[in-house]
Amino acid sequence: MESLSIDATDWKLLDLLQCDASRTNQDLALAAGVSAATCLRRVKRLTETGLIRRQVALLDADRLATLAGHGLTAIVEVTLDRQDDARIGAFAARVAAETAVQQCYRVSPGPDLVLVARVRDMPEYAALAKRLFTAEMEVRNVRAFFSVACLKYETNMPLTLY
Secondary structure, rough: OOOOOOOOHHHHHHHHHHOOOOOOOOOOHHHHOOOHHHHHHHHHHHOOOOOOOOOOOOOOOHHHHHHHHOOOEEEEEEOOOOOOOOHHHHHHHHHHOOEEEEEEEEOOOOOOOOEEEOOOHHHHHHHHHHHHOOOOOOOEEEEEOOOOOOOOOOOOOOOOOO
């Protein structure tokens, strides 16, 4: 992996883009205090190096659930029987294949993994749990928590920490 260095302008561009990636290049350049050509070149480099993974539209899951008449967010702690890299990797691959699982973290101490899943309703969660947890003999323990309200949801990285 090549060494990557970024300067204050790159940090500013990253911060601006994570707040609103739909800005035009001209507007982004003006906000960052650089020329449009410089802005375009830097954003392209930040994308090619993987610092910018992708640009997406963030949907309001709760409002969509209201329109659809359903929606359930589950935060699930998973403990495996054994924690070797091969078993965790195999389980992580199963989790990655599930579109309902939006996030998966390997954590310590406590459970081995924490998942955030978004499903239609409790029967859909039960089916997901059966596929991921009960069909897999390597899973020792599962604790699921179901969201009653989202009090904060942000995707922005706190770049002031860097």
